[in-house]
Amino acid sequence: MAFTLPPLQYPYDSVEPYIDKETMQIHHDKHHAAYVNNLNAAIEGKSDLAGKSLENLIINIDAVPESIRNAVRNNGGQHFNHSFFWETMAPQGPKEPAGALADAIKAAFGDPETMKKQFNEAGTKQFGSGWVWLSKTIHGKLEISTTANQGSPITEGKTPLIVNDLWEHAYYLKYQNRRADYLAAWWNVINWVKVADRFSK
């Protein structure tokens, strides 16, 4: 079994000016590719792991042999998060959530702008590298959280809906130390259609 780098479903320069082409190229073709390569190197020759999905590996990380557990946790987690992240973005589409998703956001936060504000604040406050999420809990409630490094809400039984990447490699070329500016601008390229699809499942 080998994992593969999913191709970006839109051109590298199509999310400009919010994210620059060079950042997208390095982020996808170098950073994400390296996580996939390192994951494959870690599980090479481990036939007992063959056929397991990426989610299965991450959620049941204790079933992975200890000698490669950290490599699988780190690189598998980053592979999952980045694949999810690329799909959370689209160069075009509706600017606001609709339907049942909009209703749930309204119920949990009052309105989309308040949700975005809380999401951005959580992402700005996250110390060091990590990710900021909007997830659906097992009780169907919407919740904002952050994870450090490669962490994901799926290990807590939550269904992630939105993610943004807080690693400096996601924004440093254009925004340098201004993570808050990156987080605010990023909402211009959110894929609300995909988020609604995740919410409905």
Ligand SMILES: [Fe+2]
């Ligand atoms: Fe990243």
